[in-house]
Amino acid sequence: MKKLSLYQIAAKNLLRKRTRSVLTVVGIGLSAWVLASLLGFNRGYDAALKKDIDNMGFQVLLTAKGCPYEAATLMLKGGTGLRYMSESVIDDILLQREVDSVTPMLMQAVFDPDRGDSGAIDAYLGIDPATFPGMKSFLKFKQGGWFTDPAARVAVLGYEAAELEQREVGDKMLIPDKNIELTVVGILERSGTQDDGTIFVPIRMLQKEFGQQGKLTAVGIKVDRKADTAALENRLYDLPDVQVVSMAQVKNTIMSLVATAKVMVLSIAVIAILIAMVGVINTILMSVFERFQEIGIMKSMGAMPKDVFRMIWTETIILCLLGGALGLALAFGLAQVTDLLIRRLLPYTPTGRLILIDVPLMVTTFAVVLGIGLVSGMYPAWRAARVRPLESIRSEGD
Numbered sequence: 532m533k534k535l536s537l538y539q540i541a542a543k544n545l546l547r548k549r550t551r552s553v554l555t556v557v558g559i560g561l562s563a564w565v566l567a568s569l570l571g572f573n574r575g576y577d578a579a580l581k582k583d584i585d586n587m588g589f590q591v592l593l594t595a596k597g598c599p600y601e602a603a604t605l606m607l608k609g610g611t612g613l614r615y616m617s618e619s620v621i622d623d624i625l626l627q628r629e630v631d632s633v634t635p636m637l638m639q640a641v642f643d644p645d646r647g648d649s650g651a652i653d654a655y656l657g658i659d660p661a662t663f664p665g666m667k668s669f670l671k672f673k674q675g676g677w678f679t680d681p682a683a684r685v686a687v688l689g690y691e692a693a694e695l696e697q698r699e700v701g702d703k704m705l706i707p708d709k710n711i712e713l714t715v716v717g718i719l720e721r722s723g724t725q726d727d728g729t730i731f732v733p734i735r736m737l738q739k740e741f742g743q744q745g746k747l748t749a750v751g752i753k754v755d756r757k758a759d760t761a762a763l764e765n766r767l768y769d770l771p772d773v774q775v776v777s778m779a780q781v782k783n784t785i786m787s788l789v790a791t792a793k794v795m796v797l798s799i800a801v802i803a804i805l806i807a808m809v810g811v812i813n814t815i816l817m818s819v820f821e822r823f824q825e826i827g828i829m830k831s832m833g834a835m836p837k838d839v840f841r842m843i844w845t846e847t848i849i850l851c852l853l854g855g856a857l858g859l860a861l862a863f864g865l866a867q868v869t870d871l872l873i874r875r876l877l878p879y880t881p882t883g884r885l886i887l888i889d890v891p892l893m894v895t896t897f898a899v900v901l902g903i904g905l906v907s908g909m910y911p912a913w914r915a916a917r918v919r920p921l922e923s924i925r926s927e928g929d
Contacts, residue, residue: 541845555814556854562807563858567896568869569800571886579883588666589751592776615746616773623770629758634662636749637734639741643707655730657737675700675717682735687717691727711740723882808907815847815911826918836916843915847908855900859893
């Protein structure tokens with residue numbers, strides 16, 4: 532007769548109550564899914580936000596004085612920037628030794644009644660063709676190129692803006708309510724940043740047509756690599772009627788906006804883990820009670836308490852291994868669905884992948900799930916090991 536291994540015995544015991552075992556594996560799998568998705572979100576969100584900040588092309592942003600939360604979200608999302616500051620502030624900025632270069636920007640928003648069912652806002656970003664392209668060197672063109680005249684009536688469209696407007700190089704487009712005709716001279720490739728939805732126009736033209744001569748909404752500042760950025764920011768704070776938004780501040784601001792959501796998700800993960808532990812304990816403990824006499828007979832035939840303990844503990848480990856594998860498969864396969872759900876729930880989400888699931892994360896999740904199994908299986912295994920053969924046989928007779 533072929534001798535069965537401990538794992539084969541444990542597997543056969545679990546298959547005796549298939550429905551209960553399957554439900555337990557599913558419960559553990561859902562807990563592992565939540566845990567892996569949470570860990571992947573923490574890593575993915577930080578990485579995507581860092582990429583968005585790096586792709587802005589400058590390390591410090593100067594805006595008109597206002598709410599720092601508004602400044603952070605407007606600049607990352609390509610917002611409308613309703614406050615203005617004098618263009619003369621550039622002269623003060625260039626006096627700082629840490630500054631490598633600057634680029635002025637003016638954002639204007641116009642309501643377009645022809646977009647969608649009820650209209651939408653078109654945002655036009657006025658830029659300086661002499662400085663802006665150098666700071667955004669990662670932007671590549673699908674068609675055409677940057678304009679060179681800061682006063683010309685031309686436009687460069689981000690990839691999504693071109694798709695929405697259905698324009699190509701050489702086409703004409705109107706600024707609603709202004710009756711200003713622009714010629715499209717360039718269409719950018721998809722960059723995965725807020726620039727994809729932006730309409731870039733010459734800053735002098737935008738200032739003139741919107742009556743904002745000498746006004747800006749922001750100044751991007753590229754800092755020398757070896758310079759002390761903190762010291763520069765402290766001196767810029769002394770400039771009147773402006774506020775300094777460093778990219779580190781932007782990250783902290785946005786992270787504070789999603790901190791509550793992260794706490795909620797973490798709470799859900801903890802609850803899911805606790806439910807999984809209770810499910811494992813319940814399944815294995817019920818199995819021990821149902822096999823009370825069987826365990827007693829095994830011990831009367833020479834099985835030691837440690838043998839019974841190992842058998843029950845192995846059953847727990849098998850359940851957790853299967854549940855962990857199921858959870859990781861769900862987390863990996865449904866990462867895009869989770870990504871879309873998070874984007875609908877959070878007040879701000881950066882471009883790029885929000886859920887990053889890699890090998891180290893999978894190993895960590897698997898280790899946590901296995902740890903849950905080891906802890907959860909100790910009490911049922913201990914109870915089984917303490918079964919007395921005489922009492923179990925007597926209970927069977929009763």
